[in-house]
Amino acid sequence: MAVQTPNGFNLDRSGKRIVSGGFLFGYIRFAHFSAGYVLSAGFLLRIYWALMGNAHAMQIFCVPLWRRCFWRELHHEIRRYSFLAVEPERGLGHNRLAQLAMFFMFTQTITFMVVTGFALYGQGAGTDSWQYKVFGWVFSLWPNSQDFHTWHHLGLWVIVMFALVHIYAVLWDDVVSRRSFPSIK
């Protein structure tokens, strides 16, 4: 007789694992892929909102590098984070430094992760899957998909760094200026 544990291993009567029937890594991959799908759907929704929402909604997709006031405000924000200025420049929405980081570290990285993620998924699903048909073109950039595993992996670390700075900056800004999200009640 065998029982199955929640993580997919079959145990025999004495509680020892039976080799066959385990699916632990399969479930981990399944969790990753489901999370990947949810993330992608959410990101698509976010793009929709950028197009249909208010002025703030576009901020993380479009950085007005060509505007003089952007650079002035960015300069000011850098001074503020270097403790050289006290007053925040702008009232509502992301400050310019945050906007820059969001665009380059979050928006771009998530796009990259979704594209490379689905391309890798397509390899597993097979060359006749829709994932491969839609995203398989990336392999004409680097024919050896090992490179995509490596860059997909590096993307994780970019997101870790972004999360660190992002959460810290939200708390910091809240403490220093009392105008970030945690203070909006």
Add this chain to the structure above:
Amino acid sequence: MGDATETFYGVIRRQGITRRSFLKFCSFTAASLGLGASSIAHALETKPRVPVIWLHGLECTCCSESFIRSAHPLIKDALLSMISLDYDHMIMAAAGHQAEAILEETRARYKGGYVLAVEGNPPLNEGGMFCIDGGKPFVEKLTSMAEESMAIVAWGTCASWGCVQAAKPNPTRAVPIDKLITNRPFIKVPGGPPIAEVMSGLVTFITTFGKLPKLDHQGRPSMFYSERIHDKCYRRSHFDAGQFVEEWDDTNARKGYCLYKLGCKGPTTYNACSALRWNGGVSFPIQSGHGCLGCSEDGFWDKGSFYDRLTTIKQFGIEQNADEIGMAAAGVVGLAVAAHAAVTAAKRLRHRPDRPAHKGKPS
């Protein structure tokens, strides 16, 4: 060598093979290619044998060594009956000027009608002086024979991707054939070497139908390169179960668990090893207990250790993998955040800034 205008069927009948054996052969070969037996039989009965010129550039001859071990079809059938292998250093009888004359003759007589099979690749630096063949740079022989060919078959990873002679820093500037010749139908059969049955199966297909089989985006025949080693690996159930070999000599190695953690490149390698296996289906690297090296993939020499899944990244001056670089960068960011917090705390201890009452409109 043989007269190329004869048909395959004519040649084997002359050798005393019965029609019954011929049809049996057709159905075996058809099965391995996923085709109908009658189409092969018809083609072999009516089409003239295709002349094949087999050139050797910078290579190790492993492709030829693999090819001559083909079991389905038997290499003797492929070589002596199906194709007319008019020129090949390794197995032709002619030598010297006599041999070189065959090239000119084939080029003139079968304009646009012969298959050019290339094993190895040409080095381009110093005018191609790093590979001299018949007194001339190999690159010259290659381009001249390519001009009049019907199609080019790039045997192995050397001809397809460059392989070891093109690995960084590539002092002789060895290049894959398709970097040099871009205007002819081209098929890549990567692998170091390719599997014997893959090679002979393709020869059968090309000579039988007089055209290349369906190719994927990278120019490889879909019939042999559309799945990864990982997709058909018999250790895949251990991968899915999360059962991995951790050290070469641990009990998990003895139990035959998955070799992923020891750098197996099966998940990123397109080839038929786990389906067809080697030496007539006896075994393949993973079955012998060693991870896949990814020998049929582009630049596999330049991706770092064979025993690590992550590519070594050399752009930072030091050799690290994605995790080491990522962790170091995240550590630096973490320290910066901590330092910033400390400065903020110190400042606030000294004086409390006024709360800004500022509320503006976004611009």
